[in-house]
Amino acid sequence: MSEKTWRIGVAGLGTVGGGLLEFLAEQADFAPVGDRAVITAVSARSRSRARKTDISTLAWFDDPVALAASAEIDVFVELIGGSDGPAKAAVEAALKAGKPVVTANKALIAEHGAELAALAESVGVPLLFEAAVMGGTPAVKMLREAMVGDEVTALAGILNGTCNFILSEMEAKGRGFRDVLTDAQALGYAEADPTMDVGGFDAAHKISILAALAFGCAPNYAAAEVEGIEGVEALDIALAKDLGYRIRLIASTEKTDDGVAVRVHPSLVAFGHPLAETRGATNALFIEGRRIGRIFIQGPGAGAGPTAAAVAADIADVMTAASRPVFQAPAGKLKPFVAVAPTRRVGKAYLRLMVKDQAGVIAAVSETLAECGVSIDSFLQKPVEDAAGVPIVLTTHAVAESVLTDAIDRLERLEVVLERPRLLRIARI
């Protein structure tokens, strides 16, 4: 059988695109099925910008859409980023021209995955996005391929390395969020505009994609409940530690009789739990299946090397002509995404109250919680120097979110409570 050379067009030569160029330059014999993959054409914003790999011999396209539709390539790799704009236009152009597409773009897949899947399947070409979630750790393949024999019931994980780095540093050094964020930016762990990461939106894109793969529905990013880590205080990290927990940004999804819930919240995870022990920029994911039980994967979620390896694995799938639907089922057969209302969540919670230093406070708080039907699991009062008021912190047994919100409203109105109580969820998995 004669060897074929697949001509790869790459749009976006930044961290991931640059990594892919380096990977294929170092490993010129990358031929997973005998055929070779060779980058022949590229596009980026600036042609003159210095790149780690020589691109002078490659065809250059100012416009990624023109590259995507070009007859000079067999596979289009989109590594620009962004849910709309040039990335979306180029992916659509490639699919319309009948070209397989590989992308690392979680925002694009989370927000437009269903329509792009329909387009890809209508022309019979793959649309692959392994690098979009957990970088080099193969979560997408795990759900799309390895788990199809089981019924996934829940997922929970750490999907944003920047947030995990910041929370780990806050805990290790006892420092505040803003200080640690500044350091993380200087070290290259956080972007100049960190909103997508610290606001929880990046993790929400990723868990929306995983929910679709796990439950056979279309991704529905708009239905995700998203809370970032900006409001996590060093005081909560210290108090949670005293109770035997670490705070992590947990992205989770579960299928219940009411529908699918997709959530991102800073959450308490007990010491010793693999998610609590996942530190620094590492990513981790629990997959819960009805027959298989629990699977845990952990690894790098970003960076040029790991992400380029995931993109290369997708290119290899294109070359093997592996054909699976883009999500768990063909686009036309994906189940409607029925979102569970946030108020229907039932789970354990952590509440931190700043109260006046006077007698009767604990009785007032306990009575209010009892009246609302919130049952206390543990209670801790700890004097903290320089704090406005005295913090008391408690964890609850499982309680409906609507009941908890009502209790927080009532606690806030107590004369002895100085500010709105701080709520953090306790991770279920």
Ligand SMILES: NC(=O)c1ccc[n+]([C@@H]2O[C@H](COP(=O)([O-])OP(=O)(O)OC[C@H]3O[C@@H](n4cnc5c(N)ncnc54)[C@H](OP(=O)(O)O)[C@@H]3O)[C@@H](O)[C@H]2O)c1
């Ligand atoms: N960084 C990671 O570790 C990582 C991990 C997983 C997934 N991802 C995803 O991978 C994608 C790329 O991320 P990245 O970190 O590599 O981004 P990046 O470093 O910011 O690189 C973006 C690239 O896109 C090019 N670009 C921007 N606008 C363009 C346009 N209109 N036309 C053509 N090219 C354009 C830029 O050109 P210039 O170089 O000329 O400015 C640059 O080369 C994103 O979807 C991201 O979410 C990244």
